[in-house]
Amino acid sequence: MKPSDLLTPMPAGLYCPLADIYVDPVRPVARALITHGHSDHARAGHGAVLATRETLAIMALRYGEGFAGSQQAVRPDETVRIGEVVFRFVPAGHVLGSAQIAVEARGLRIVVSGDYKRERDPTCAGFEPIPCDVFITEATFGLPVFRHPPADVEIAKLLDSVRLFPERTHILGAYALGKAQRLMALIREAGYDRPLYIHGAVERLTEFYKSEGLPLGEIRKVVPEERKALAGEIVICPPSAIQDLWSRRFPDPVTAFASGWMRVRARARQKGVELPLIVSDHADWADLQATIRETGAGEIWITHGEADALAHWCGTVGLKGRALHLVGYGDEGEAEPEGRPAEASA
Numbered sequence: 001m002k003p004s005d006l007l008t009p010m011p012a013g014l015y016c017p018l019a020d021i022y023v024d025p026v027r028p029v030a031r032a033l034i035t036h037g038h039s040d041h042a043r044a045g046h047g048a049v050l051a052t053r054e055t056l057a058i059m060a061l062r063y064g065e066g067f068a069g070s071q072q073a074v075r076p077d078e079t080v081r082i083g084e085v086v087f088r089f090v091p092a093g094h095v096l097g098s099a100q101i102a103v104e105a106r107g108l109r110i111v112v113s114g115d116y117k118r119e120r121d122p123t124c125a126g127f128e129p130i131p132c133d134v135f136i137t138e139a140t141f142g143l144p145v146f147r148h149p150p151a152d153v154e155i156a157k158l159l160d161s162v163r164l165f166p167e168r169t170h171i172l173g174a175y176a177l178g179k180a181q182r183l184m185a186l187i188r189e190a191g192y193d194r195p196l197y198i199h200g201a202v203e204r205l206t207e208f209y210k211s212e213g214l215p216l217g218e219i220r221k222v223v224p225e226e227r228k229a230l231a232g233e234i235v236i237c238p239p240s241a242i243q244d245l246w247s248r249r250f251p252d253p254v255t256a257f258a259s260g261w262m263r264v265r266a267r268a269r270q271k272g273v274e275l276p277l278i279v280s281d282h283a284d285w286a287d288l289q290a291t292i293r294e295t296g297a298g299e300i301w302i303t304h305g306e307a308d309a310l311a312h313w314c315g316t317v318g319l320k321g322r323a324l325h326l327v328g329y330g331d332e333g334e335a336e337p338e339g340r341p342a343e344a345s346a
């Protein structure tokens with residue numbers, strides 16, 4: 001069997017004809033496997049959805065309980081057989097509930113990574129490499145310029161600035177699902193124990209993370225009339241809010257933004273970010289390469305991001321690289337700072 005007989009790129013997404021099911025479809029389909037809750041991967045309107053319990057809960061929070069015709073929760077490492085195809089969900093280390101999906105039939109195994117990172121994240125299970133014949137990877141940061149420093153180094157920059165400017169409010173832009181909560185947990189690990197303030201758009205997902213037992217400490221929603229009183233505090237908000245009028249009502253705000261894109265200084269300047277923090281929930285260039293090698297796959301398909309660059313690298317190390325350029329992904333979780341609604345619904 002050829003790999004494309006097991007999974008094939010279609011306009012709606014990666015399709016498994018033997019099981020008549022899609023992975024992370026970008027259009028409504030009868031049956032879908034969902035890797036994680038970011039809105040470019042998890043969309044409403046499918047018939048049956050299989051995903052981890054956490055991903056299903058996140059989808060219900062964002063789209064309402066009726067987001068799909070039916071839902072089936074899959075535990076990590078549980079196998080689900082559909083026809084002659086066996087599917088297995090394995091942690092991807094990206095956000096709470098995120099999973100890679102291994103697809104196996106007739107002795108051929110393809111792993112769909114979804115989005116992933118290799119750096120430790122206190123808010124989700126770590127990525128587990130799965131040996132496979134074909135590894136389907138993202139490449140959001142698939143260029144040599146992208147090297148993410150350790151997140152604790154970036155958090156220290158934030159906390160140093162907070163200490164240095166006690167009369168100013170630090171406004172930290174972060175995506176509402178995953179990044180915001182990871183930052184909260186990392187800030188706590190660094191020993192900061194004051195309340196953290198949040199924008200309303202981050203509230204429901206943060207509550208969900210807390211209900212899952214994650215140690216985020218005391219979280220308070222910003223009361224608009226009390227913004228002037230928040231000198232010296234840290235406020236976490238969606239990226240779009242750091243440039244809003246909303247954030248200018250705090251005392252002399254320091255605008256910070258936590259994203260892998262902050263490696264590009266021009267981009268930080270252009271967005272008026274005073275304190276760029278390079279914290280990403282995606283693998284950087286070195287980790288993309290390391291992960292590809294660890295899977296042992298001879299063939300690498302690249303869904304989105306810097307697909308051509310990564311495919312080219314594959315060729316230089318004797319692997320067969322194929323850029324799929326699937327349309328519709330471009331992670332809300334680490335989209336470019338401009339041009340995407342920041343969690344309008346959550």
Ligand SMILES: [Zn+2]
Nearest residue numbers: 038115331333
């Ligand atoms: Zn994502």
Ligand SMILES: [Zn+2]
Nearest residue numbers: 115329330331
């Ligand atoms: Zn994505």
